[in-house]
Amino acid sequence: MPGNVALIGCGAIARAFYLPAMAKHRALFGNIWLVDPADRARSTAASILPGHTARHLKEVLDDIDLAIIATPNASHFPLASEALSRGADVLIEKPFVIYPSEGRRLAETAAANSRVIAINQTRRLSPIARALHQRIEAGEFGCLTSIVHREGAKQTWPFESGAGFAPSARRTGVIMDIGVHVIDFYHCLLQPSWTFVSAVHDGFEGPEGLAEIEIRANGSPVSIRLSRYFKQENVARMTFEHAEVSFNVYDAKTYSVKSASSRTISVPVKPVGANNETPAEQLLLNFLAASERREPAFCDPASSMPVIDILDEIYRSARRYPATLGYV
Amino acid sequence: MRIVILGAGGFLGGTVCEEIYQRNDIQQLACIRKWASAVRLARRGIEIRRVDLEDMDSLSPLLAGVDAVVNTSMPPPSREPELVTNIYHACNQAGVRRFIQLSSAAVYGNRTGEVSESMSPAPLDDYGRGKVEMERRLLEAANRSTTQLCILRPSIIYGPFSSAWTVRYVERIVRGRWRTLGRIGEGTCNLVHARDVARLVIAAATADTVPGPHVLNVNGPDVVSWNEYIECLGDALGVPDRVTPNAALFCGTAIVAEILRSGSTSKWVRALYRRSNGKAKSVMTGAQDVTLLYPPRGELDLLARKVHYSTERATQVLGLSPSISFAEGVRQSVKWCRIHGIV
Numbered sequence: 021m022p023g024n025v026a027l028i029g030c031g032a033i034a035r036a037f038y039l040p041a042m043a044k045h046r047a048l049f050g051n052i053w054l055v056d057p058a059d060r061a062r063s064t065a066a067s068i069l070p071g072h073t074a075r076h077l078k079e080v081l082d083d084i085d086l087a088i089i090a091t092p093n094a095s096h097f098p099l100a101s102e103a104l105s106r107g108a109d110v111l112i113e114k115p116f117v118i119y120p121s122e123g124r125r126l127a128e129t130a131a132a133n134s135r136v137i138a139i140n141q142t143r144r145l146s147p148i149a150r151a152l153h154q155r156i157e158a159g160e161f162g163c164l165t166s167i168v169h170r171e172g173a174k175q176t177w178p179f180e181s182g183a184g185f186a187p188s189a190r191r192t193g194v195i196m197d198i199g200v201h202v203i204d205f206y207h208c209l210l211q212p213s214w215t216f217v218s219a220v221h222d223g224f225e226g227p228e229g230l231a232e233i234e235i236r237a238n239g240s241p242v243s244i245r246l247s248r249y250f251k252q253e254n255v256a257r258m259t260f261e262h263a264e265v266s267f268n269v270y271d272a273k274t275y276s277v278k279s280a281s282s283r284t285i286s287v288p289v290k291p292v293g294a295n296n297e298t299p300a301e302q303l304l305l306n307f308l309a310a311s312e313r314r315e316p317a318f319c320d321p322a323s324s325m326p327v328i329d330i331l332d333e334i335y336r337s338a339r340r341y342p343a344t345l346g347y348v
Numbered sequence: 349m350r351i352v353i354l355g356a357g358g359f360l361g362g363t364v365c366e367e368i369y370q371r372n373d374i375q376q377l378a379c380i381r382k383w384a385s386a387v388r389l390a391r392r393g394i395e396i397r398r399v400d401l402e403d404m405d406s407l408s409p410l411l412a413g414v415d416a417v418v419n420t421s422m423p424p425p426s427r428e429p430e431l432v433t434n435i436y437h438a439c440n441q442a443g444v445r446r447f448i449q450l451s452s453a454a455v456y457g458n459r460t461g462e463v464s465e466s467m468s469p470a471p472l473d474d475y476g477r478g479k480v481e482m483e484r485r486l487l488e489a490a491n492r493s494t495t496q497l498c499i500l501r502p503s504i505i506y507g508p509f510s511s512a513w514t515v516r517y518v519e520r521i522v523r524g525r526w527r528t529l530g531r532i533g534e535g536t537c538n539l540v541h542a543r544d545v546a547r548l549v550i551a552a553a554t555a556d557t558v559p560g561p562h563v564l565n566v567n568g569p570d571v572v573s574w575n576e577y578i579e580c581l582g583d584a585l586g587v588p589d590r591v592t593p594n595a596a597l598f599c600g601t602a603i604v605a606e607i608l609r610s611g612s613t614s615k616w617v618r619a620l621y622r623r624s625n626g627k628a629k630s631v632m633t634g635a636q637d638v639t640l641l642y643p644p645r646g647e648l649d650l651l652a653r654k655v656h657y658s659t660e661r662a663t664q665v666l667g668l669s670p671s672i673s674f675a676e677g678v679r680q681s682v683k684w685c686r687i688h689g690i691v
Contacts, residue, residue: 170689179383182398185390193391225393230688245689248387250515252689341687345366346508346543346672346680348687 023085030056030065031180041300092183097122109136109311127321138317147289148272162261172247193227212237214330219338355421357385367546411442416553425478440493497561503538508684527590533574540568544670551666564662570674584682605642
């Protein structure tokens with residue numbers, strides 16, 4: 021019998037990602053609860069996917085089997101804890117927590133209650149991640165020697181809530197927003213041990229919009245620049261012993277492999293997912309399968325914790341740019 | 349003192365907020381249209397509110413107890429006169445002491461020589477006409493209101509976060525390897541640093557001024573040509589092997605760029621770009637490069653126009669003059685571009 025589901029948070033990510041996929045696979049769910057404190061967000065969500073509505077999770081009257089948490093970062097931990105304690109399996113938007121201690125506690129709670137936690141790290145689902153993972157794992161390129169990643173554009177995401185921009189907001193800037201995708205992507209590809217080298221950002225008294233990060237993956241240097249202000253080079257460049265692999269981070273339909281002989285080959289990547297499923301559908305179907313113990317979640321706390329750990333170290337150790345006006 | 353800044357998510361609004369943030373004697377509320385534009389303000393911990401300026405019911409409650417309102421928002425030219433007048437009326441009703449409205453030197457159109465505020469406007473395009481009509485309506489309303497009006501007409505605002513006059517020119521110089529633009533760029537550049545404009549905005553909100561409405565030009569301290577601006581930026585960026593393009597060829601390509609620009613707004617071209625791969629995409633990307641590098645007609649006229657906007661009146665009324673030199677402004681701009689990964 022299909023389980024009841026609560027979509028907690030009906031803002032921009034819910035509208036763009038979860039709701040269309042849930043609507044398409046409506047038959048896989050029992051009662052649907054749309055949970056958000058904002059009236060407008062709830063009514064917009066209900067226009068895409070009719071369901072019961074509630075302002076808060078505690079107002080959801082049914083037993084819930086599945087909870088999808090698509091709220092501002094800081095609320096992931098308390099809401100996931102609440103949903104797990106109500107016996108639900110939980111799918112959490114990235115970053116699944118903002119502090120490592122929260123992640124470990126969630127994992128313990130899930131294990132104690134025999135519940136599943138899945139995490140939406142979308143880039144793991146990308147065709148390029150799968151294509152490169154296979155070739156790297158097969159040792160085609162040799163060992164990693166360095167990574168350069170430049171990513172950014174003017175922020176245009178249609179945030180419903182300003183929670184991430186409030187003076188009290190913690191870890192809602194570009195490092196937690198985009199950086200978590202970037203580091204998770206390389207983590208998924210390489211499974212390295214991460215070490216912190218240095219970082220600098222412009223979060224003087226609030227969330228940062230610009231960051232430069234130097235870390236190491238199994239000892240190899242990784243240089244990351246992230247911006248929410250201006251278009252960057254938007255390139256991912258991984259140098260291995262025998263080849264340099266690069267691709268455009270916003271248009272990853274192909275990647276280039278430059279061999280030691282300086283010959284460059286452009287390799288198209290094939291879409292993944294049966295029946296042309298969107299990433300949201302793939303994620304949702306995987307979450308349902310994980311909930312029914314038919315397959316493991318694409319991303320779970322165990323595979324995400326090393327990323328949360330290095331992000332935590334980046335935030336704790338990062339310098340700020342000099343705050344001089346006119347320069348930053 | 350409490351100031352509300354409207355349009356704070358934009359380039360100039362953000363600079364005004366950051367300048368106020370440095371001061372301990374002013375409380376500010378930064379109003380933005382959408383949260384995506386809050387990034388620059390949020391990093392400083394500035395108080396931000398999302399406000400729909402078309403909805404006076406959402407704006408009016410924010411005006412209680414406010415001393416001054418600064419409007420840097422940029423509605424479409426056709427909408428701006430009515431919208432801004434409505435905002436001004438709301439300020440007057442709420443007892444706001446002063447209203448500072450950003451206009452533009454574009455109201456003077458193609459006037460040349462030394463231009464002061466006493467000269468009548470002669471706008472060339474919709475943008476300029478919208479500003480002139482907005483000013484006219486505001487001045488008319490100000491004669492029947494207690495909220496003092498100050499209209500500022502800045503010229504070319506450059507510096508950090510200036511997409512139009514810093515980022516775009518840096519990109520053009522790097523990609524086009526411009527040394528100067530020869531006779532195309534012999535006009536006066538009228539650069540004023542964004543922080544100088546912000547300081548004048550704050551002075552307009554706080555200074556003791558003679559009663560009545562004011563209309564003030566805002567321009568930088570140094571008079572330079574566009575060629576000097578381009579050359580100094582190029583030198584500071586360290587772009588090698590720069591050349592001055594052939595004027596006839598440049599103007600001819602600018603016409604092609606104009607055609608490409610108007611074509612790029614059509615739905616089918618956009619759809620083609622989205623769907624295209626390989627060669628088609630590289631052709632489209634090449635077309636984008638051309639439209640970036642070659643200015644539209646109005647901008648070419650601007651580059652050649654020999655005009656200087658006098659700021660004497662602003663100095664007299666506000667007791668403050670723009671002070672960031674051209675050399676310092678260019679130095680800051682280039683350092684900022686490097687930090688932000690633009691070059």
